[in-house]
Amino acid sequence: MTALVTSTLRLGTRASALATTQSQLVADAITAATGASVELVLISTEGDRSSAAIQQLGGTGVFVAALREALLAGEVDLAVHSYKDLPTAPAPGLILAAVPAREDPRDVLVARDGLTLGELPAGSTVGTGAPRRAAQLRALGLGLEIVPIRGNVDTRMARVAEGDLDAVVLARAGLARLDRLAAVTETLDPLQVLPAPAQGALAVECRTSDSRTRELLGRLEHPVTRSCVVAERSVLAALEAGCSAPVAAYAEVAEGETGPELFLRASVTALDGGDSVRGSVTGPLTDASALGRALAADLLDRGAAELMVVPQ
Numbered sequence: 069m070t071a072l073v074t075s076t077l078r079l080g081t082r083a084s085a086l087a088t089t090q091s092q093l094v095a096d097a098i099t100a101a102t103g104a105s106v107e108l109v110l111i112s113t114e115g116d117r118s119s120a121a122i123q124q125l126g127g128t129g130v131f132v133a134a135l136r137e138a139l140l141a142g143e144v145d146l147a148v149h150s151y152k153d154l155p156t157a158p159a160p161g162l163i164l165a166a167v168p169a170r171e172d173p174r175d176v177l178v179a180r181d182g183l184t185l186g187e188l189p190a191g192s193t194v195g196t197g198a199p200r201r202a203a204q205l206r207a208l209g210l211g212l213e214i215v216p217i218r219g220n221v222d223t224r225m226a227r228v229a230e231g232d233l234d235a236v237v238l239a240r241a242g243l244a245r246l247d248r249l250a251a252v253t254e255t256l257d258p259l260q261v262l263p264a265p266a267q268g269a270l271a272v273e274c275r276t277s278d279s280r281t282r283e284l285l286g287r288l289e290h291p292v293t294r295s296c297v298v299a300e301r302s303v304l305a306a307l308e309a310g311c312s313a314p315v316a317a318y319a320e321v322a323e324g325e326t327g328p329e330l331f332l333r334a335s336v337t338a339l340d341g342g343d344s345v346r347g348s349v350t351g352p353l354t355d356a357s358a359l360g361r362a363l364a365a366d367l368l369d370r371g372a373a374e375l376m377v378v379p380q
């Protein structure tokens with residue numbers, strides 16, 4: 069069985085700059101931690117091939133499905149996902165073998181002339197394809213005009229550089245990984261724009277039956293990040309909201325009286341920004357998923373379900 073020990077791990081990835089960059093980061097981390105060699109295998113997904121709005125394609129799950137098929141077919145041994153793009157339902161036969169340490173989970177503004185949100189004049193155009201960002205930006209009451217956009221990070225930033233939009237809102241993590249932080253004009257305070265559940269985190273997936281890959285990937289695990297994203301995603305799952313719902317959740321670790329504690333915040337915002345419910349809970353890291361469920365129940369008690377109804 070020496071061949072197994074020395075064989076190269078095949079890592080399935082989308083072809084976008086962000087996906088290949090994230091995948092290479094994970095490949096390098098695996099090699100550094102275990103000595104195993106890893107090769108990237110490009111897989112094209114429906115989400116990459118179509119320019120239709122993500123919601124029309126059936127949600128961000130379209131990016132994930134092709135990678136999972138390749139894993140289950142044995143064409144690749146692992147896949148690296150942006151955790152926030154994963155559907156909340158588990159994938160039979162597959163396991164999230166590692167959640168590495170996450171990047172800064174906050175959203176950022178990339179605006180013309182170095183402007184911050186507060187400096188953008190009323191009527192300024194701000195591009196985003198995410199209902200969560202659109203709803204929270206409208207709720208700020210700044211009179212911004214939200215313009216639906218999609219495409220990869222460079223395409224979106226080009227809309228500002230070309231003068232077609234006044235600003236776009238993006239995840240700081242994506243820009244950090246692509247070495248594009250110089251374009252950021254403001255990092256948005258979570259009090260104004262709360263991040264998406266699991267934003268900035270990666271999920272490294274392999275076949276449940278593949279114990280060798282699971283063991284190698286286990287070396288990348290960052291338990292604090294896992295607790296934070298489990299708490300955030302459990303809010304989303306308990307609200308029965310998809311990845312395109314205007315739901316935000318953000319967990320941080322703070323020092324409590326008896327040791328580290330999770331401080332979890334979440335919000336649901338009506339798409340028109342006219343109404344929102346937000347709340348928070350604090351508790352042990354080991355109760356991550358129960359904390360998320362409790363917070364979701366609190367938000368539902370206070371009318372979250374009504375806010376999530378999307379007019380067709």
Ligand SMILES: NCc1[nH]cc(CCC(=O)O)c1CC(=O)O
Pocket residue numbers: 128150151152153237238239240241242266267268269270
């Ligand atoms: N839905 C696209 C997507 N998925 C993950 C990221 C950024 C990286 C991350 O959150 O880990 C992005 C781009 C964005 O939201 O700006």
